[in-house]
Amino acid sequence: MTAAHCWVPVPDGSPFPLQNLPYGVFSPPGGAPRVGTAIGDQVLDLSAIWAGTPLGADLAGGSLNRFLRRGPREWAYVRGRLTELLTGTEQRRLVEANLYPLDRVRLHLPFEVADYVDFYASEAHATNLGRIFRPDGEPLLPNWRHLPVGYHGRAGTVVVSGTRVRRPAGQRRGPDGAPVFGPTRQLDIEAEVGFVVGVPSAPGEPVPVGAFSDHVFGAVLVNDWSARDIQAWEYQPLGPFLGKSFATSVSPWVVPLAALEHARIAVPPQDPAPLPHLAEQQPWGLDLALEVRLGDAVVSRPPYRETYWSPAQLLAHLTSGGAALRTGDLYASGTVSGRLPDQRGSLIELTWNGRDPLRLPDGSSRAFLADGDTVTITGWAPGADGVRIGFGEVTGTVVG
Structure with missing residues (x-):
């Protein structure tokens, strides 16, 4: 399967091609937090895709933890099913209705940290x-x-x-x-x-x-x-x-x-x-390449x-x-x-x-960080079909 088969547009150089499908927690405009996956420059609401099922209930909260607890077999099922939905015509209208532009949603801490x-x-x-x-x-x-x-x-x-x-x-x-x-x-x-x-x-x-x-x-x-x-x-x-x-x-x-x-x-x-x-x-x-930016x-x-x-x-x-x-x-x-x-x-x-x-x-x-400094770390890995798998970024600004 190549990125070209994904009917959701994926811009060139996007960190989130079809071969990635990372998981996070987001709030759509005016909505409560729920689990989603990033595809291109959009996020798909997974709780809506599996609405009315026990899996959907686990995806409807503001944390990945209940989904994570399900284990590798369920992880593989969801990933496989998402790939089918994003490359085929079945339930395309349902998927389209639950895609949100990434720049219009709020992203949250994706899981409750135990230790x-x-x-x-x-x-x-x-x-x-x-x-x-x-x-x-x-x-x-x-x-x-x-x-x-x-x-x-x-x-x-x-x-x-x-x-x-x-x-x-x-x-x-x-x-x-x-x-x-x-x-x-x-x-x-x-x-x-x-x-x-x-x-x-x-x-x-x-x-x-x-x-x-x-x-x-x-x-x-x-x-x-x-x-x-x-x-x-x-x-x-x-x-x-x-x-x-x-x-x-x-x-x-x-x-x-x-x-x-x-x-x-x-x-x-x-x-x-x-x-x-x-x-x-x-x-x-793992062959991961990181990049650290201080400001620009x-x-x-x-x-x-x-x-x-x-x-x-x-x-x-x-x-x-x-x-x-x-x-x-x-x-x-x-x-x-x-x-x-x-x-x-x-x-x-x-x-x-x-x-x-x-x-x-x-x-x-700079010897060390000053107030007002913003640090951003990005990361990439080689993926299937020659694409790059991106991690997005982790960024923070220092305040006094």
């Missing part, structure tokens, strides 16, 4: 931070190549793209070494990819690497905003806390794993070989394909101690960075902790 976990899965990112903070030591700590390092965030601070991000206040080290309290002076971004859990698991039963697609529905773009000076003061010995828990922005569209089949690749060589419970059973690295200026193009730990390995590690998955769990890759200077996914790397400020086209410079 949020952030990882540290990019070797380039971890190496860069090691060189910044431990210039005379080994960049990577001894455990890094043996397990995916991560921490728990706050689910309640996950917000949808477009939500303004208020500059957080907290303790940071003052000029004389004593702590002071006030707004962060080192507000940063982290370009990441997040994964959304649909099917829960039982407490005490680890999810093996090979069961990744039985539980995870799809992926989103993530900007895990960070207050570097607050983080630096508080993180020893227990790790990130207030410096990372004030806002995490996600894109409004969840791209299903089924749309990413053509993006699947092997992870980079892992040396030493992971312990058996973390060994990849099938390739779940592209400042980085991080390649997710170079990320050391796959999302399947992250899930297996997350549950290896017996933690149960819940519908709506979100876990993210951590900052995605590549080996080249213009592939770094955070300002702390791009400016080398402020030593080398970015020069922007308007003549200004």
